[in-house]
Amino acid sequence: FEFSRAITRRPSSSIVDGLRAKDLGTPDLDKMLTAHAAYVATLQKTGAEVIELPPLDGYPDGVFVEDTALCLPQGAVLMRPGAPSRMGEVAEMAPTLRAAYDDVRQIKGPGHIEGGDILVTGREVLVGRSDRTDAEGVAELSAIMTEWGHTLREVFTPPGVLHFKTDCSLLDAETILSTQRLDASGCFDGYRVIHVAEGEEAAANSIRFNQYVLSPAGFPRTAEKLRKAGYEVVEISNTECAKLDGGMSCLSLRF
Numbered sequence: 001f002e003f004s005r006a007i008t009r010r011p012s013s014s015i016v017d018g019l020r021a022k023d024l025g026t027p028d029l030d031k032m033l034t035a036h037a038a039y040v041a042t043l044q045k046t047g048a049e050v051i052e053l054p055p056l057d058g059y060p061d062g063v064f065v066e067d068t069a070l071c072l073p074q075g076a077v078l079m080r081p082g083a084p085s086r087m088g089e090v091a092e093m094a095p096t097l098r099a100a101y102d103d104v105r106q107i108k109g110p111g112h113i114e115g116g117d118i119l120v121t122g123r124e125v126l127v128g129r130s131d132r133t134d135a136e137g138v139a140e141l142s143a144i145m146t147e148w149g150h151t152l153r154e155v156f157t158p159p160g161v162l163h164f165k166t167d168c169s170l171l172d173a174e175t176i177l178s179t180q181r182l183d184a185s186g187c188f189d190g191y192r193v194i195h196v197a198e199g200e201e202a203a204a205n206s207i208r209f210n211q212y213v214l215s216p217a218g219f220p221r222t223a224e225k226l227r228k229a230g231y232e233v234v235e236i237s238n239t240e241c242a243k244l245d246g247g248m249s250c251l252s253l254r255f
């Protein structure tokens with residue numbers, strides 16, 4: 001959770017065509033741009049450098065950069081999204097990661113894996129299989145993790161939930177913020193777990209970035225819980241990204 005850099009991509013007017021499980025209305029670009037600017041400013045306030053990439057009109061979900069790669073101290077791994085419309089986003093991200101890292105690997109397939117399904121904790125790399133991440137994708141990443149000295153553990157993404165990290169986030173090396181439904185699977189045994197308040201499941205997609213926990217606005221009971229536990233919470237509007245099943249973690253790659 002201590003980072004010196006982040007990569008973000010400005011939303012494009014094509015976000016109206018972004019993927020979504022349920023139609024909750026059309027995302028408003030101006031509102032999304034305002035929230036995105038607040039998100040980037042918060043990352044920058046910690047002293048980190050934010051590499052802001054330009055909008056990609058051809059990729060409506062391009063703002064959700066997290067899904068294109070996994071960034072670790074040893075190197076970066078380019079993912080292979082399970083959503084066909086998102087496959088090309090990886091090549092758009094590759095040059096930025098090649099400039100930032102000496103070692104950049106690539107999931108070649110035939111499997112699929114998206115960054116939203118990967119949670120890196122202080123001791124392991126947790127990967128949730130989902131509609132976007134399959135066994136072959138996990139196996140290919142696992143081989144790279146072994147080479148880099150990490151332990152990869154395959155876990156579970158609750159049914160109907162887009163990504164593993166839709167339902168959890170890392171608060172510090174030993175502490176996870178999770179929904180009850182995900183924690184009930186036992187995947188966080190041995191960690192300290194803070195549950196989001198009941199009815200505030202969407203607050204689970206937060207991120208710890210240096211001194212701040214960036215949380216979606218509108219979940220006051222969870223924000224209060226986090227503050228009581230000693231975290232410095234910054235609430236950012238997520239109404240527009242939420243219409244596309246996106247949240248705090250999806251909007252950046254952090255390293």
Ligand code: CIR
Pocket residue numbers: 018019020061064066067083086115116117162163165166244245246247249250
């Ligand atoms: C998608 O369905 O792929 C996008 N509309 C949302 C991606 C959210 N990404 C994430 O949770 N890491």
